[in-house]
Amino acid sequence: QSALTQPASVSGSPGQSITISCTGTRSDVGGYNYVSWYQQHPGKAPKLMIYEVSNRPSGVSNRFSGSKSGNTASLTISGLQAEDEADYYCSSYTISSTLETVFGTGTKVTVL
Amino acid sequence: QITLKESGPTLVKPTQTLTLTCTFSGFSLSTSGVGVGWIRQPPGKALEWLALIYWDDDMDYSPSLKSRLTITKDTSKNQVVLTMTNMDPVDTGTYYCVHRRKYDYHVDYWGQGTLVTVSS
Numbered sequence: 001q002s003a004l005t006q007p008a009s010v011s012g013s014p015g016q017s018i019t020i021s022c023t024g025t026r027s028d029v030g031g032y033n034y035v036s037w038y039q040q041h042p043g044k045a046p047k048l049m050i051y052e053v054s055n056r057p058s059g060v061s062n063r064f065s066g067s068k069s070g071n072t073a074s075l076t077i078s079g080l081q082a083e084d085e086a087d088y089y090c091s092s093y094t095i096s097s098t099l100e101t102v103f104g105t106g107t108k109v110t111v112l
Numbered sequence: 113q114i115t116l117k118e119s120g121p122t123l124v125k126p127t128q129t130l131t132l133t134c135t136f137s138g139f140s141l142s143t144s145g146v147g148v149g150w151i152r153q154p155p156g157k158a159l160e161w162l163a164l165i166y167w168d169d170d171m172d173y174s175p176s177l178k179s180r181l182t183i184t185k186d187t188s189k190n191q192v193v194l195t196m197t198n199m200d201p202v203d204t205g206t207y208y209c210v211h212r213r214k215y216d217y218h219v220d221y222w223g224q225g226t227l228v229t230v231s232s
């Protein structure tokens with residue numbers, strides 16, 4: 001099972017909006033609404049930010065939003081803040097693995 | 113409040129077997145739908161699922177690592193144990209214990225992670 005494809009890095013200035021893409025296939029992202037996104041600060045465990053494409057867990061800022069079109073899912077961070085600088089990983093249900101989920105390659109978000 | 117914590121050696125030699133224990137609280141692995149699994153992350157690299165065990169003893173493994181992995185649970189102790197045989201330097205990384213519900217397909221709780229280095 002190949003990892004989902006994400007851009008290596010995305011950057012933006014404070015207050016701007018940025019979007020991170022996550023590209024898969026019809027066997028994963030495109031075929032099911034089970035895409036999730038995780039934020040990981042250096043030396044810390046990942047934190048769930050979005051699940052089932054666009055749902056935010058309790059306590060996650062509404063500046064984070066998710067969407068999907070075809071085989072590509074997206075995470076948008078609006079009103080970018082310094083604390084948003086982190087690595088972000090997408091994940092999706094997949095029929096290609098008995099573990100049923102696959103992660104993306106990861107994106108480093110830099111706040112300029 | 114759900115918490116998970118990993119424990120085990122920080123350094124193992126090549127060819128040795130790694131045994132990691134996840135001790136959790138705030139839920140029971142005898143509750144329908146509950147699963148506990150392991151995810152690892154090599155330094156500077158992406159996350160990778162290793163194994164998952166459910167309340168009903170169903171188990172899933174990474175296809176590429178299946179021959180080297182064993183996951184077990186002790187419901188009475190609130191623990192899940194992962195063993196990985198024939199360790200290699202490429203297995204160096206942080207190993208996370210996680211909580212995931214069957215049919216949810218996302219990880220809602222993570223342990224703090226434990227760094228395992230494979231070196232002679």
